[in-house]
Amino acid sequence: MTSAHIKDQNALNQRIQTEITENPVILYMKGDKTFPQCGFSARVVEILNKVGVPYQTHDVISDPELRFGMKYFSNWPTFPQLFIKGELVGGCDIVANLFETGELQNLLKEKGLLTS
Amino acid sequence: MSQAQAIKDLILLGIPDAQVQVVDPDGHHFEIAVASKAFKNKSLVEQHRLVYKALGNVFEGPVHAVQIKTSVINED
Numbered sequence: 001m002t003s004a005h006i007k008d009q010n011a012l013n014q015r016i017q018t019e020i021t022e023n024p025v026i027l028y029m030k031g032d033k034t035f036p037q038c039g040f041s042a043r044v045v046e047i048l049n050k051v052g053v054p055y056q057t058h059d060v061i062s063d064p065e066l067r068f069g070m071k072y073f074s075n076w077p078t079f080p081q082l083f084i085k086g087e088l089v090g091g092c093d094i095v096a097n098l099f100e101t102g103e104l105q106n107l108l109k110e111k112g113l114l115t116s
Numbered sequence: 117m118s119q120a121q122a123i124k125d126l127i128l129l130g131i132p133d134a135q136v137q138v139v140d141p142d143g144h145h146f147e148i149a150v151a152s153k154a155f156k157n158k159s160l161v162e163q164h165r166l167v168y169k170a171l172g173n174v175f176e177g178p179v180h181a182v183q184i185k186t187s188v189i190n191e192d
Contacts (some may be wrong), residue, residue, distance in 0.1 A: 034175050039175060076161075078181055093184050094160045 011096055012069040020083040025055035029072060029080040032057050041080040041090035047099045048082075053114050085111050123148065123171065123182075128169020133189070144181070151187045161185065 004072030020026055027044055031057045036045050048055050060067040060079055071077045074088050084107060089095060098104035108114035122136040123146060127136050131152050132171075139147040148167065155163040163186040171182070 019179050038181075075165055075168075077171075077173075088161055090164065094164065097160065 002004065006113065007065065009072055012065060013073050016066065016070065016073050017086075019058065020086045023083075024085055024111070025053055025108075026083050027055055027057045027080055028060055028066075028083070029039040029057055030059070030061050032059050037061060038079070040078075043092050044080045044082060046097050047095055047104070050104055051108065051114065052116065053108050084113070085095055119143065120146065123174065126148070126172065126174065127167060127170045131166060145190070146182045147185070148182050149185045149187070151189050153189045155186055155188045156190065163188075 006034075015104070025048070027048065029036060029038070029044065030040035031041060033049075034044055036042035048084050058066070060070065067079075070079075070081065074081055076088060076091065078091055080091055080095075082091075089098070089104075089107070095104060098107070105114060118140070122152040124136045124138050127134055127148070127150060131150065131154055132176075133154065134152040137149040137156050141147070148171050150167055154166060158166075167186065168183050
């Protein structure tokens with residue numbers, strides 16, 4: 001899959017920027033909450049469900065332009081990608097790490113996204 | 117040269133002082149541990165970005181996914 005897939009990177013960047021601004025917690029993943037299509041994506045879904053924060057997902061499998069152009073936007077080559085308040089928190093490794101240390105929960109509380 | 121060795125060499129090219137371990141359980145999912153002074157005062161995302169940058173477009177090939185663990189070398 002070459003970058004020929006990306007008709008207009010600027011338009012794609014704008015589309016992503018809007019989405020991560022409008023959705024305080026959004027996970028770009030393969031599949032969705034009920035049918036994650038990859039172990040790494042499933043792991044982050046599981047973590048977000050445990051933390052209990054409301055979140056949006058975006059299935060990159062059904063959006064090839066985004067799937068191949070996202071890495072130029074976020075400078076991150078793999079999925080899943082978790083964004084909180086417009087910032088990339090990381091992929092599966094980092095989210096799992098932050099969850100185990102409790103930093104993910106603190107970050108969400110700091111941003112007013114987690115009350116409990 | 118094994119894929120794991122190729123990954124190790126790529127990282128050392130990008131992060132010369134790095135100590136790198138690459139475990140290859142199934143040929144597609146690689147577990148990479150990288151320790152370097154370059155990670156000092158950097159967030160996890162920035163640390164991992166350095167590793168991804170060093171890896172370049174290795175993801176277009178057989179490497180499907182990598183699990184990265186970074187740590188900071190603090191010696192002055």
